[in-house]
Amino acid sequence: MIIEIRMAGFVNKGAELMLRAVHERLRMAYPEALFTMVPTALQGSAPFRRLVDAGFYPKASLYRYGVDWGQLCPLIPRTIRERFGLVLDREVDIVIDAAGFAYSDQWGISHTQVLAESARRWRRRGTKVVVMPQALGPFRGTAIRKHIQTVVDHADLVMPRERTSYDHLVDVVGERSNIRQFPDFTNLIEGRVPPVFDEQRHQVCLVPNYRMIDKTDAAVSEAYLPFMQRCAKLLVGRGAMPFVLVHEGAKDQWLADQIASAAGGIPVLTVDDPLEIKGILGACRATIGSRFHGLVSALSQGVPSLATGWSHKYVELLDDYGFPEGVVSVVGEDGGALEDRLEMLVDPERHAKLRATLLENSERLKQRSEEMWATVFGVLESSRAG
Numbered sequence: 233m234i235i236e237i238r239m240a241g242f243v244n245k246g247a248e249l250m251l252r253a254v255h256e257r258l259r260m261a262y263p264e265a266l267f268t269m270v271p272t273a274l275q276g277s278a279p280f281r282r283l284v285d286a287g288f289y290p291k292a293s294l295y296r297y298g299v300d301w302g303q304l305c306p307l308i309p310r311t312i313r314e315r316f317g318l319v320l321d322r323e324v325d326i327v328i329d330a331a332g333f334a335y336s337d338q339w340g341i342s343h344t345q346v347l348a349e350s351a352r353r354w355r356r357r358g359t360k361v362v363v364m365p366q367a368l369g370p371f372r373g374t375a376i377r378k379h380i381q382t383v384v385d386h387a388d389l390v391m392p393r394e395r396t397s398y399d400h401l402v403d404v405v406g407e408r409s410n411i412r413q414f415p416d417f418t419n420l421i422e423g424r425v426p427p428v429f430d431e432q433r434h435q436v437c438l439v440p441n442y443r444m445i446d447k448t449d450a451a452v453s454e455a456y457l458p459f460m461q462r463c464a465k466l467l468v469g470r471g472a473m474p475f476v477l478v479h480e481g482a483k484d485q486w487l488a489d490q491i492a493s494a495a496g497g498i499p500v501l502t503v504d505d506p507l508e509i510k511g512i513l514g515a516c517r518a519t520i521g522s523r524f525h526g527l528v529s530a531l532s533q534g535v536p537s538l539a540t541g542w543s544h545k546y547v548e549l550l551d552d553y554g555f556p557e558g559v560v561s562v563v564g565e566d567g568g569a570l571e572d573r574l575e576m577l578v579d580p581e582r583h584a585k586l587r588a589t590l591l592e593n594s595e596r597l598k599q600r601s602e603e604m605w606a607t608v609f610g611v612l613e614s615s616r617a618g
Contacts, residue, residue, distance in 0.1 A: 233262055233264065233265040233266070233325050233326070234265065234266045234267075234268055234289075234319060234323055234324050234325050234326075235258055235262065235265050235266070235267050235268070235324070235325065235326045235327075235328065236267075236268045236269065236291060236319075236324045236326070236327045236328065237251060237254055237255060237258075237267065237268075237269055237288075237328045237330060238269070238270065238327060238328070238329050238330070238331075239329055239330055239331035239332070239334060239343075240254070240269070240330040240331075240332075242282050244332075244480050244481075245479050245480050245506040245509055245523075245525065245526075246332060246418075246479070246480075246506075246523060246524060246525030246526070247330070247332055248506045249418045249421065249506040249507075249509075249510065249525055249529075250330045250332060250364070250417070250418055250525075251286075251330060252421060252506065252507070253417055253418050253420065253421045254328055254330050254364065254417075255267060255286070255287070256421065257420075257605055258328070261609060266289055266319070267287060267288050267289065268288055268289045268290065268291040268319040268324065269283050269288045269290070269291060270290075270291045271283050271290045271291075289318070289319050290318055290319065291318070291319045291320075291321070291324070292318045292319065292320055292321070321353070322357060324354075324359055325359060325360065326359065326360045326361075326362070326612060327350075327354060327359055327360065327361045327362070328362050328364060329347065329361070329362065329363045329364060329366075330364045330366070331343070331363075331364075331366050332366050332367070332524075332525075333366060333367040333524075333543065333545065334366075335347065335366075335368050335369070335371075335380060335383070336367070336368065336369050336370060336371070336400075336543075337369075337370050337371065337372050337373065337376065338447065338543065341373065341375055341376045341379065344371075344376050344379040344380055344383070345375075345376075345379050347379070347383050348378075348379035348380070348382035348383050348386075349382075351382060351383050351385075351386035351387050352382060352386050354386065355386040360388050360611065360612055361386065361387040361388050361389075362387070362388055362389045362391075362608055362611060362612070363383070363387055363389065363390040363391060364391060364417065365391040365392070365393040365413075365414045365415060365416055365417055365604060366391070366392075366393050366397070367392075367393050367394070367397050367543060367544070367545040368380075368392050368393075368397040368398075368400055368401050369396075369397055369399075369400025369401060369403075369404075370400045371400060371401075371403070371404050377404045380401070380404055380405070381404055381405050384401070384404075384405045384408060384410065384411065385405075387410065388410060388611045388612075389410050389412065389607065389608065389611045390408075390410060390411050390412075391411075391412050391413065391414050391604065392411065392413050393413075393414070393415060393416055393545065393548070394413070394415070394544075394545065394548030394549070394551075394552065395413065395548065396544040396545075396547075396548055397413075397544070397545075397548075398411070398413045412604075412607060414600055414601065414603070414604035414607070415552060415597045415600050415601060415604075416524075416525070416528050416549070416601075417601045417604055417605070418510075418525060418528055418529070418532075419528060419532035419594065419597055419598050419601055420598060420601050420602070421507070421510070422507070422510075423507050423508065423509070423510025423511035423512075423513070423514050423529065423533075424507050424508055424510075424511040425508070425511035425512065425514075425515045426503060426505070426508040426511060426512065428501060428503065429501070429511070429512050429515060429516075431515060431516075432473070433473060433475065433499060434473065434475045434499060434501065434512070434516055435472060435473035435474070435475075435516060435517040435518070436467050436472045436473065436474045436475070436516065436517055436518045436519070436520070436577060436578070437474070437475060437476075437477050437512065437513060437516045437518070437519040437520070437521075437530075438460060438463065438464055438474060438475070438476045438477070438488075438491060438519070438520050438521070439476075439477050439479050439513075439519060439520070439521035439522060439523050439526040439527075440460055440476065440478075440479075440484055440487035440488055440491060440522055440523075441479070441480075441484065441487075441521075441522035441523045441540075441542075442481075442483035442484055442486075442487060443522070443542050444456040444522050444540060444541075444542055444562070445457070445487075447542045447543075448542050451563050452542070452562055452563055455562045455563045456522075456540070456562050457487060457490055457491070459540070459562035460487070460491050460520070460522075460540075460562075461490070461491050461494035461495065462570070463520050463570070463574065464476070464491050464492070464494065464495035464498060465494065465495050465496075466570070466571065466574055467495075467574065467578075468495050468496060468498065470574070470578055472517075472574075472577070472578050474495065474498050475498055475499040475500065475501060475516075476488040476491050476492050476498065476499070476500045476501070477500075477501050477503070477509065477512060477513070477526070478500065478501065478502040478503075479509060479523040479525075479526050480523065484523075485502065488500045488502075509526070509529065510529040510533075513526060513529040513530040513533070513535060514529065514530065514533035514535060516530075516535060517535070517536075517577070517578075517583070518535060518536045518537065518538075518577035518578070518583070519535055519536075519537040519538070520537070520538045520539075520540075520560075520577075521537055521538070521539055521540075522539070522540045522541065522542075524541070524545055524546065524549065527539050527546070527549060527550075528549065531549070531550075531553045531555075531590055531594065532594045532597070532598070533594070534587045534588075534590045534591040534594060535587070535590070536555075536558075536576060536577050536583055536586045536587060536590065537550075537555075537558060538558050538559075538560050538573055538574075538576075538577065539558055539559050539560065540559075540560055540561075540562050541559065546559060547559050552593065552597060553589075553590050553593045553594070553597070554589045554590070554592070554593045555586065555589065555590065557573075558573075558576075560573055
């Protein structure tokens with residue numbers, strides 16, 4: 233059996249966390265399976281070396297100018313393909329899509345179009361296709377609506393991560409038996425605390441996200457960095473021992489350095505392993521985060537968190553954990569309101585009450601994730617309808 237995990241990678245720590253969560257669970261279920269991914273140098277997302285080190289065979293696939301040139305790879309002699317461990321698309325038995333957030337007007341049409349064309353081809357070949365829990369939509373344009381309908385028509389299971397994504401999808405295709413809503417599944421994977429973390433110096437974690445600048449309107453984009461700097465300064469003034477954690481890449485690193493400098497040189501932690509990032513977020517006292525999976529990592533471990541976000545997925549996430557007031561606007565949040573939000577993170581009584589609420593909801597969501605995996609394996613073990 234050959235299983236492909238697609239649209240996951242290594243530069244985005246949330247994507248790598250999803251990759252590890254999927255890979256770990258599928259290896260347990262199918263220990264004899266071979267795993268494949270498409271190697272790509274795009275932003276370092278799945279370079280060949282890291283892909284092989286993680287236990288994946290490279291898949292022969294290359295999209296350029298809207299054409300999958302990988303379909304020509306069967307012309308390569310079999311002996312050469314086997315020498316380099318290349319997997320052909322037609323050899324894949326199961327495709328697991330773990331994009332996180334790619335199929336939406338916000339990311340343009342190309343990702344949805346590629347998935348639609350691929351899903352149609354996979355259905356013809358009898359390949360099982362599962363779209364893991366992720367944010368979806370909105371789908372406003374005629375072309376992208378057509379493509380997402382093709383995806384649902386040909387996939388075995390499509391799982392919106394929250395109600396808004398579910399509604400966006402059903403608005404296009406209607407209610408379907410192969411559409412099931414489940415929460416983010418990285419809540420089941422365990423983190424580990426690295427030696428660099430010092431619980432005395434690292435208590436309230438700020439996790440910046442450059443998407444708050446390049447994926448938002450001008451007002452939010454301009455206000456974001458000053459807002460995070462202000463939070464850091466207020467926390468320093470309260471003796472809350474804030475620090476900044478880099479969740480992804482050079483642009484987040486730049487934001488982290490700017491925040492730290494404005495607050496008098498608070499610590500900045502840059503950690504490569506997503507499991508160690510999750511460990512830090514579970515061990516700190518509280519977070520103010522803009523990275524979705526950083527927030528999942530904190531909330532799922534009962535760590536009180538305030539969220540700033542650039543899409544509906546942030547609002548839905550905090551609502552899932554019973555803490556909708558944790559979503560903070562970087563524009564129009566007056567000084568008194570912001571200080572009250574921060575008080576929830578540092579006041580012992582309010583902190584304890586909020587932590588209990590988060591842990592209670594975390595257990596419920598973890599149970600849902602286990603139900604999700606049972607649903608996935610039920611689909612994979614069943615024969616394809618029709």
